Amino acid sequence: MRDDIRAFAILAHIDHGKTTLSDRLLDLTGTIPSRQMREQFLDAMELEREKGITIKAHPIRMRYQARDGKTYTLYLIDTPGHVDFSYEVSRSIAACEGAVLLVDATQGIEAQTLANAYLALEHGLEIIPVVNKIDLPNAQVEQTREDLKSAFGFTDAEILTVSAKEGTGVPELLEAVVARVPPPKGSADAVLRGLIFDSKYDSYKGVLAYVRIVEGVVRVGERVLLMQTEKLADALEVGFFSPDLRPVDALEAGEVGYVATGLKTVADCRVGDTLTSGVTPANEPLPGYRPAKPMVFAGFYPSNSDEYPELREALEKLRLNDAAFTYEPESSGALGHGFRCGFLGVLHMEIVQERLEREYDVDLIATAPSVEYRAILMGGEEIAIDNPAALPDPGSILEIREPWVKVTVITPGTFVGNVMELVQNRRGTYIDMSYLDPQRAMLRYEMPLGEVIVDLHDQLKSRSQGYASMDYELSEYRAADLVRLDILVGGQRVDALSMIVHRDKSYKTGLGLVTKLKELIPRQLFEVAIQAAIGGKVISRATVQPLRKNVLAKCYGGDVTRKRKLLEKQKEGKKRLKLVGNVEIPQEAFLAVLRIKDEAASR
16 A cells, blocks of 8 residues: 555636646646746646636646655646536546545635535545635635535634635645545555546557556556456556656556557547456456436538538547547438537537537537437337437327436525526426525526526526526436427428427427527528428418519510519519529527527526
């Protein structure tokens, strides 16, 4: 057992200073030379730096000489903070013995602070509570300390105060990590078992497994086995992050590093899997593994159908570094050939879309996000529906089930009424309400996931002047009175605009959508009918009036029969156009689906 190792994660709500604190720790331990140091050092991706969020876990090894004279090896695993990546957070936590729970002194405890803290407690981690941003003039340090004591039962002596920006209190935090976080328990003499908490693809070394060695030793050249996927590989290289890849001969129990496997796809090396010896494998894997399951689905189509091969190639390359992202080919009558993509959440979808457009220069049309429904057919068969257009004929369906989630909202007391109204309008079911302190309330609801992904977070921020925060977790599937709302343009169903909605909201949603599409679809030389329909029943209609060319402009006189003849010829031409004419639907129309669903939910 190595008593000089400490492995810990930093847990915080978005924008509470997690990455800034990481910078100070790297600075203080001398891990990064001062000439190479920059702000948000561990956020290597351009999108991470731009959005100010952590998208991928970033482990790093630090050496620290404590005040007791001993030199300790500290492993920091910088975890994503957004609810979309909660499974990755749970695996990162499982790879540690301790956690720094960081709370912004100006904002207090928020929804993801609670969610991540409870996750750490479930894994039996030693938690070090830290109040950050004490240097700001509006910091409420004492109030935040009281909140931490009442929410989690911490004592005054356990709570540290720091300013990650200025470095105040950070040396004391490092000493607390050394003193409070227990060393790893695993033995180097046991059979190899390592927890994979992340992976990425390297074009020279294949898949790099980011691994915490729980027991045993992994050496260069050894045969290794991934227990869940049953894939055998060779440890081509092992090493640690400092922050670049630093090869070593072996990683032993308690250490955090990487193993270059030579595998060609990250799907073979999944987050949560157990790495063991390929010669003498362990009897059972480490607990807690589950495959990452997409929660949100959307269609990605190239703006120009000729760019389909480029989009497919871009998706293949992106998939190499994101095992949670899935895609499969699909075709749409309106948009041609494209792909049905699965994501962990709406933020994950936005990141993938932005990366495709920026890094691979692909011009995309993205359909509105949807969740996975389950249809029970008359014969008792259950099928998963991740594309509304694929829903079977209503006559063959016994019931449709939708995913429900448990939602936790933390908001100042003055906005409780606004939040309750918003959530209840989205079919939320009230569970309970409690007060974290005299000013802030915690509301818990159950509601359909489909209502959560459509802009609920933005609406919460809008109705609470930016103060409310939200976290959610999947609960179960429940039967509901759901119908498929189809949009017909010029008599043709546009499958990419189809959506599954609750019957009670179908009329308002259909009316709002056809009205919006009437504004967005350009006028043609013929009349275009836009209809919303449920099955064979049209529930709403709008008409785009035709453009009229002045065919009489060239008639400066002459008999009226000449003018009539020209008008009749134009009329016949328009009839023929109507039969063969195609209506081009702009990208804004697909974005309108999102806005209309949100407006209907907010009513």
